[in-house]
Amino acid sequence: MNGVFMKYIDEYRDSKLIETLARSIKSAAEGLYTFMEVCGGHTAAIHRFGIRDILPQNIRLISGPGCPVCVTGKDFIDRAIAMSGIDNCIMATYGDLMRVPGSLFSLEKANASGADIRVVFSALEALDLAERFPERKIIFLGIGFETTAPGTAVALCKAEEKNIRNFFVLSAHKLMPPAMEAIIKDGTGINGFICPGHVATITGSSAFEFISGRYGTACVVTGFEPVDILQSVLMLVNQVNAGMPAVEIQYTRAVTIHGNLRARKYLGQVFEPGDAIWRGLGIVPESGLVLRDRYGRFDASSVFPLSVVTKDDDGKCICGDILRGLRTPSDCTLFGKVCIPSDPVGACMVSDEGACNIFYRYGKHE
Amino acid sequence: MCLSVPARIISIDGDMADVSAGGAIFRAGLQMIDNPREGDYVLLHAGFAIMKISEKEALETLRLLQEMRDSLE
């Protein structure tokens, strides 16, 4: 868009630098390459800027899990909707979750039917609701990866400090590296990962070292502007050409080897790893964040135990395979006919970042 | 998890700050930042500053790319 210059964004959208990188990639890319981006933000940026048009045909970019909405199980939505019906409850959620379909409806539809569900931008906003409405129960839906979970942790620490009694968190926070391992340990022919740049600001690039070390897959920790993504693709091509997989940082202005220790301290104080269900991947051990016993009184899942019956997928929805990069949206029998953005079946269609949603909106005409 | 935007710290009060992204002012928690100062650029994500942006590294990235461009001409 034409507007005043935004620092640390517009420099990385410079058309001359983009052109330079496109040319360098073309000359360096001699074989066939398959790279996976695991972060919904990268999927979105690649489509927003039309990156695939700029890359040569012998480089294939595929989308993995990494949109926290896409990988959130139906059971979580069902549980959230059931909780929103609790007496005096105000449910607070990030906007991303509002349209994700559960077994019967979405949070948005539940809100239209009378539940009090409000979109917040921050965990602190949710905590603020608890302070403003002491007679209500505020249940905050904690989704997101290592980038977002520390914010929930900060809010819980403050809740404990201020002795707030009406703030609860239903956690579906997940960790990225275990999911990346789950994808490649069964072998998928991925030459390299475009590693999630904002997750890495928290974890540090060292969190991805096992991927190149144990599995020989190239890794580049990447920013979100077109120059960042293209520079990373070039770095990945070079790693693959040299046969020397490693973890490199492209996004050096925000990512270090060791990451954000303060943020991880908050994480460690409030959460501990637990097994988690990832839509499409099934149970991934130690990949979810669960509230520690010390914070048990804030844990919505134990304070409000509910039994929830989740409708099984007919098996026609192949979101799982799409998230693993095994199949594409056009392989799905529901895609574009039964499952469309305004009436989605699986989460890959619901989220703006979901592979199916993007393919429907941007890819079907190409 | 991904949507983070560079924002400049305008003013700090306690562990919160007013930060500016393109002239719109947002409230951000500074709990995860070491020694935050007015004028620093941070990544704003879901109401928190999650990392300081390194001006030095930013310039270095651009310098390398510019070199790459110059060598191709």
Next chain:
Amino acid sequence: MNEFVTINHGSGGRQAQELIKKVFADRFMMEEPLTDSAFISAHNSGTAFTTDSYVIDPIFFPGGNIGKLAVCGTVNDLAVSGADPAFISASFIIEEGFPVDELEIIAASMADEALNAGVRIITGDTKVVGKGKCDRLFITTSGIGYLKEGRIFLGRGELVKPSDKLIINGPLGNHSVAVLGARTHAPFSTSVVSDCSCLNHMIKRVLDNTKSVRFMRDITRGGLAAVANELCHITGLGVSVIEEAVPVDEPVRGICEVFGFDPLNMANEGKILMVVGPEESQEVLRIMHSDPAGKEAAMIGEVLEENQKVVVMNTRAGGRRIIDLPSGAQLPRIC
């Protein structure tokens, strides 16, 4: 007069009459006696007729209020068809307990806008409903405008051809952002002001001085993306938009980046899309630039040869992407 509107004010009795006269009729300079219908003498030209309801929350926002919105919205809907707006009706559904002084501010805004636009509010209605039965105030306006001799009705797009240029009169998204920022507990603050304004004078100058305006539409809810897709749909042609050419003010960009909004999907209240023959596109821009409502007018794209019925954006990175109809209101995202 009471400080607050009560049910009595809607019941047709003396209190109702007083309210109508003091708040509305005098300000709108309506002729006495107030009659059930207003009389409009015959006019031998095509007539454009439009109606809209306004339910915005909050009703006061930087750059305007619900009343100003109502008048501008109706004036613009008439003007983009090629008509000269002439008469407006205004109906008010008021929630019991609404402060009369706020009603007066709103009515005054409407009178001001009508005067500036050169239209008259000639008939209206007020109803009062119990607490909770409406969200403070709803306004419905209808409007009549006349297409003078030689003017074509421009809503149907039958004249649009490949290579025609797309022009908008200024930056996108200001209204959306101003309204979002005005809501209590908005997570940001900004100095952005709504672009709510009457565009009929600017449009008239363009139509009076050029011959090749093919199509116009008000860019409101759904943003430019919605209007461009409608254009494709009704003409059967494709459209391309150049990302770098679309004006967006800096704070609006900032908010879009932070929340993950697309400026192309955001609502405006003072922006139009004009499709113009290529030979006169520069002249149209020149005329717009000399009008306060068009100072930042820009040519942002063109109608394509291929009959693809899609809106393609040429991104600043040199790639392309499809711009689809937005599916529902944009919600702030973290991902």
